[in-house]
Amino acid sequence: MSFPQPVPPSWKDLGKSSNDLLGKDYPFNEAKLEVKTTTPSGVVFRVSGNQDSKSGLILGDIEAKYSNKAHGLTLTNTWTTTNTLKSLVEIDNQLAKGLKIDVNASVTPDKGTKGTLLNLIYKQPGVHTRAVLDVFKGPTITADTVFGRDGFLVGAEASYNVTEGRLSRYSAAAGFSAPEYAVTLHGLSNLSTFAVSYYHKVNRDVEAGAKAIYDTKATTSGVSLEVGTKAYLDDAAFVKAKINNAGVLALGYTQSLRPGVRASLGLAIDTQRINSISPAGEVPHKLGANLVFEA
Template sequence: MSLPQPVPPSWKDLGKSSNDLLGKDFPFHHTSLEIKTKANDVTFKVAGNNTAGAIVGDLEAKYTNKIHGVTLTNTWTTANVLKSQVELENQIAKGLKLDILSTLAPEKGTKTAAINAAFKQSGLHTRAALDVFKGPTFTADAVVGRDGFLIGGETAYNVTEGNITRYAAAIGYNAPEYAVTVHGLNNFRTFSASYYHRVSPDIEAGAKAVYDSKATTGGVALEVGTKVYLDPAAFVKAKINNVGVIALGYTQALRPGVKLGLGLAVDTQKLNQVSPSGPAHKVGASFTFDS
C-alpha cells in the first residue's frame, strides 16, 4: 500500500525555491519601507518605495477570522486604486479555497473583478479563475505530484471568442535538499529551466536559464546565485547573469520585528559608463517593521 502523497505546490509556485533565491532580497531597484502592525484579528500594513523616481505605496487592512476561515483584505494605493479581496477557506469542502478579488480606479473609471478557486489534496493542487471584465477569460491549472515528481499545466480560454488564448506546461522534481523544474510557457514559445540546491544548512545555490524563441537578441538568458547565512540574524546573497550584471544583497535582523536590507547591482561591462536612461549601477535599501 502506497503512502499518502504530500500536496504538491501550485502552478505559480513551481520553481519557487530558485525564483526566491534569485529574485528576493536584492533591493537595488529602489528604497522601500514597510510597516506591519496587528490589533486582535486585524493586520495593518503600510508600504512604499521610490520606484521610477516617484513615491508609490499602499495602505492595507486585513481581517482574519480563523474559526470561520474568512479573510477580508482592503487596500488603497497612492494611484487612487481601491482593492478588495474576500477569501473563504475549508468551509464548503476540505481543501477548497474561494476568493473574490476586485479593483476600482475612480478617476479613470476602470474596474476589474476575478473569481478564484483552489483545491488541494494528496498528490493534487488545482486552481481556476474567471476574469469577469476581461474577456471574460477562464484560466485553469493543475499540478500532480507523486514521490517528488511533478507535472503541471495551465490554459486560458476566452469565453466570448470561444478560443484558447494561452497554454503552458511544466515538469519537475522536488526533494528535501534540491529541486529541478522545466517550464514551457507562452504557448511553448518560451522555455525555462531552474535548479535549486540547499548545499548545507547555511548555504543555498540556484540557477535559471530562459530561452525565448521570439526574442530579438537570441541566445539563452542565464542567471546563477547563492545565499549564505552569516548567523541566525543575517545573510548575504549574490548573483550574476550572462550579460555581466552582478547583484549583491545583505539582510540583517536588527532586533525582533525590525529588518534592514541593502542591495547593489553592478554592470561589469559598463564600469565607467553612464547610460542615457541613468546610471549603469544601482543601489537601494529596504526597511521592514513588523510588530
C-alpha cells in the same frame, strides 16, 4: 508500501525555491519602507511606500487584513496612492475540504476602471488545481493543475477567452522536488519560451541556484542565464549574490536589527561598464534599501 502523498505546490509556485533565491532580497531598484502592526483583535495593518530608482515616482498603499480562522474567512482591503481600492475576500475549507474560494475586486474611480477575479482552489494529496474567472476582461477563464507523486511534478495551465471562443494561452511544466534540491522545466507562452531552474540547499548555511531561459521569438539569439547563492552569516543575517550572462552582478545583504525590524541593502553592478555612463547620462549601477517594521 505506498506512503501518503503530500499536496504538491501550486502552478505559480513551481520553481519557487529558485525564483526566490534569484529574485528576492535584492532591493536595488527602489528604496522601500514597510510597517506592519497587529491589533489585539487580530486586525493586521500594513503601510508601505517605495520610490522607484529609475522614474523617481513614490508609490504607497495602506492595507487592513482581518482573519476569522474559526470560519475560514479572511478579508483584506487596500487603498493605494494611485487611488485604487482593492478588496479580497477568502473562504477556506468551508464548503468542502481542501476547497478555497476568493474574490479579488479592484476599482480606480479616477480612470473608471474596475476588475474582478473569482478564484477556486482545490487541494488534495497528489493534486493542486485552480480556476480563475476574470469577469471584466474577456471574460477569460484560466485553469491550472499540478500532479505530484514521490517528488515528481507535472503541471499545465490554459486560458480560454469566452467571448472569442478560443484558447488564448497555454503552458506546461515538469520537475522533481526534494528537501535538498529541486529541478523545474517550464514551457510558457504557448510553448514558445522555455525555462529551466535548479535549486540546491548545500547545507544549513548555504543555498545555490540557477535559471536559464530560451525565447524562440526573441530578436536576439542565445540563452539567458542567471546563477546565484545565499549564505547565512548567523541567525540574524544573510548575504546573497547573483550574476547573469549580461555581466550584471547583484549583491544583497539582509539583517534583523532586532525582533520585528529587518533591513535589506541591494547593489547591482554592470561589470561591462564599471567606469562608464550610458549615452543618456544614466549610471549603469543601482543601489537600493528596504526597511520593514513589524509589531
